[in-house]
Amino acid sequence: MKTLTTALLIGAAGLACTAAQADTGKLLLTGGVSSIDGAAGGGLTPWAVIGSNATAGEIGGSAFVTRTTTQDFGLTAYGAAVGIHDRVEVSLARQDFDASPAIALNGVAPFGVLPGQHIMMDIVGVKVKLAGDAVLDSDSLMPQIAVGLEHKSVTPGSLNSVFNFLGTKTTGTDFYVNATKLFLAQGILVNATLRNTNANQNGLLGFGSAAPGQDSRSWVPEVSVAYLLSKNWAIGAEYRAKPNNLEDLGQAAGLGKGLAEDAWKDIFVAWAPNKNVSVTLAYVDLGRIVPGVTAARNQSGYYLSAQLAF
Amino acid sequence: MKRLFTSLAPALVLAASTLLALPATAQPAPTPMASSSALFDSFGGKAGLVKLMDGFMVGLLADPRTGPHFKPANQQRIKEQLVDQFCMVMGGPCVYKGADMKSSHEAMDITKGDFNALVEVLQRSMDAQGIPFGAQNQLLAKLAPMHRDVITVK
Numbered sequence: 001m002k003t004l005t006t007a008l009l010i011g012a013a014g015l016a017c018t019a020a021q022a023d024t025g026k027l028l029l030t031g032g033v034s035s036i037d038g039a040a041g042g043g044l045t046p047w048a049v050i051g052s053n054a055t056a057g058e059i060g061g062s063a064f065v066t067r068t069t070t071q072d073f074g075l076t077a078y079g080a081a082v083g084i085h086d087r088v089e090v091s092l093a094r095q096d097f098d099a100s101p102a103i104a105l106n107g108v109a110p111f112g113v114l115p116g117q118h119i120m121m122d123i124v125g126v127k128v129k130l131a132g133d134a135v136l137d138s139d140s141l142m143p144q145i146a147v148g149l150e151h152k153s154v155t156p157g158s159l160n161s162v163f164n165f166l167g168t169k170t171t172g173t174d175f176y177v178n179a180t181k182l183f184l185a186q187g188i189l190v191n192a193t194l195r196n197t198n199a200n201q202n203g204l205l206g207f208g209s210a211a212p213g214q215d216s217r218s219w220v221p222e223v224s225v226a227y228l229l230s231k232n233w234a235i236g237a238e239y240r241a242k243p244n245n246l247e248d249l250g251q252a253a254g255l256g257k258g259l260a261e262d263a264w265k266d267i268f269v270a271w272a273p274n275k276n277v278s279v280t281l282a283y284v285d286l287g288r289i290v291p292g293v294t295a296a297r298n299q300s301g302y303y304l305s306a307q308l309a310f
Numbered sequence: 311m312k313r314l315f316t317s318l319a320p321a322l323v324l325a326a327s328t329l330l331a332l333p334a335t336a337q338p339a340p341t342p343m344a345s346s347s348a349l350f351d352s353f354g355g356k357a358g359l360v361k362l363m364d365g366f367m368v369g370l371l372a373d374p375r376t377g378p379h380f381k382p383a384n385q386q387r388i389k390e391q392l393v394d395q396f397c398m399v400m401g402g403p404c405v406y407k408g409a410d411m412k413s414s415h416e417a418m419d420i421t422k423g424d425f426n427a428l429v430e431v432l433q434r435s436m437d438a439q440g441i442p443f444g445a446q447n448q449l450l451a452k453l454a455p456m457h458r459d460v461i462t463v464k
Contacts, residue, residue, distance in 0.1 A: 055421075055422045055423050055426060056421065056422040056423070056461075056463075056464070057421055057422070057423065057463070058423060086422070133457075135454065136454040136455065136457045137454070137455060138450070138451040138452075138454040138455060139451075139452075139454075139455040140455075184447055184450055184451035184454060185447055185448045185450075185451035185452075186447075187443070187444065187447050228443070228447070229443075230443050231433065231437075231443065
């Protein structure tokens with residue numbers, strides 16, 4: 001680790017930076033940034049890239065912290081990932097979700113929700129690259145393809161009574177397959193992910209639902225597009241569809257659309273001043289999050305993430 | 311399945327509109343219709359490539375990852391061959407007469423990290439020549455597939 005190593009690149013912060021002798025030799029943006037769930041990718045969705053700067057025959061690592069706030073909620077996420085031979089990625093992440101507005105649920109029933117309640121979630125992720133090279137196979141349409149899983153365990157604190165009422169479980173596992181392609185000559189990166197999940201709001205509101213909500217798993221698509229402005233700057237957008245498991249249960253419980261859930265969207269700008277550091281700033285639109293306690297507001301706001309990689 | 315498609319539709323629309331909108335607003339000089347020789351011109355023609363290779367070789371020798379591969383070589387000859395090769399892949403008026411990538415590298419131990427290191431040095435050299443980012447990427451897109459023949463340690 002003589003000097004700076006590695007890379008990271010961001011949602012494509014492009015063909016990497018100035019220099020730096022490296023012990024790990026992944027090229028350009030090929031490590032991605034850290035998604036809020038810990039896997040390398042965009043901000044809201046994993047990509048088929050393997051995190052860290054390690055390329056074939058090397059082992060690297062990355063760490064991140066992300067903060068996002070909306071009208072009514074706040075989320076802090078942090079974690080780390082290890083990339084092995086540009087083939088396998090193992091990630092750990094913790095999310096701290098400020099669910100203070102949930103205190104209003106005490107007006108629906110005596111749930112005993114405490115003021116300022118936070119929901120914590122731990123995520124263990126594994127991703128394996130199956131085929132392709134997102135960057136170097138620039139003469140073909142073949143993308144880099146990976147499969148992965150994210151095992152999530154949520155701790156609702158005093159919201160446990162609400163989880164019981166909703167019939168949601170506190171653990172769940174998402175499975176996904178994704179394809180990432182950098183159209184190098186055009187400087188455009190595209191990722192598509194298909195996720196199999198039963199999570200509510202990514203798992204922060206548990207997994208599945210009591211009837212008549214949807215307890216079964218769904219396949220949901222996620223798409224990221226990034227454009228490289230220069231070696232150090234990229235801009236892009238993401239769309240992540242999600243199940244809407246709880247709405248029907250809320251309807252039946254007389255809450256109207258009070259438990260409806262929407263897709264997540266963002267537009268971002270990512271900056272990689274060198275191969276080891278990246279910063280991502282985004283405007284996120286997270287749709288409705290328990291609209292029954294937030295005046296049915298759309299939750300939008302900023303997202304700021306920093307990553308170190310080697 | 312219906313659920314999938316209804317949620318997929320907006321995603322695809324978003325992706326498509328982003329793809330369409332971005333080049334119009336953000337992409338600089340090289341248009342999709344630009345010919346290969348326009349790329350050659352943006353590198354300053356043959357004279358520009360000669361200058362680029364001079365800086366490139368200095369960088370390759372100075373970098374601890376690539377230096378050992380190039381120190382024992384005939385550097386002048388490599389530079390001349392690279393000028394011809396780059397000129398040709400960019401559609402310029404040159405013919406590369408050197409060995410193919412496979413036979414010219416198979417005797418060496420070249421890892422993917424080595425390959426990527428060379429690309430980094432090339433990027434720095436192109437930066438030093440003031441070659442626009444878009445043109446750099448167009449060239450890299452033509453060179454990157456050579457990784458299949460150049461990387462010998464898989």
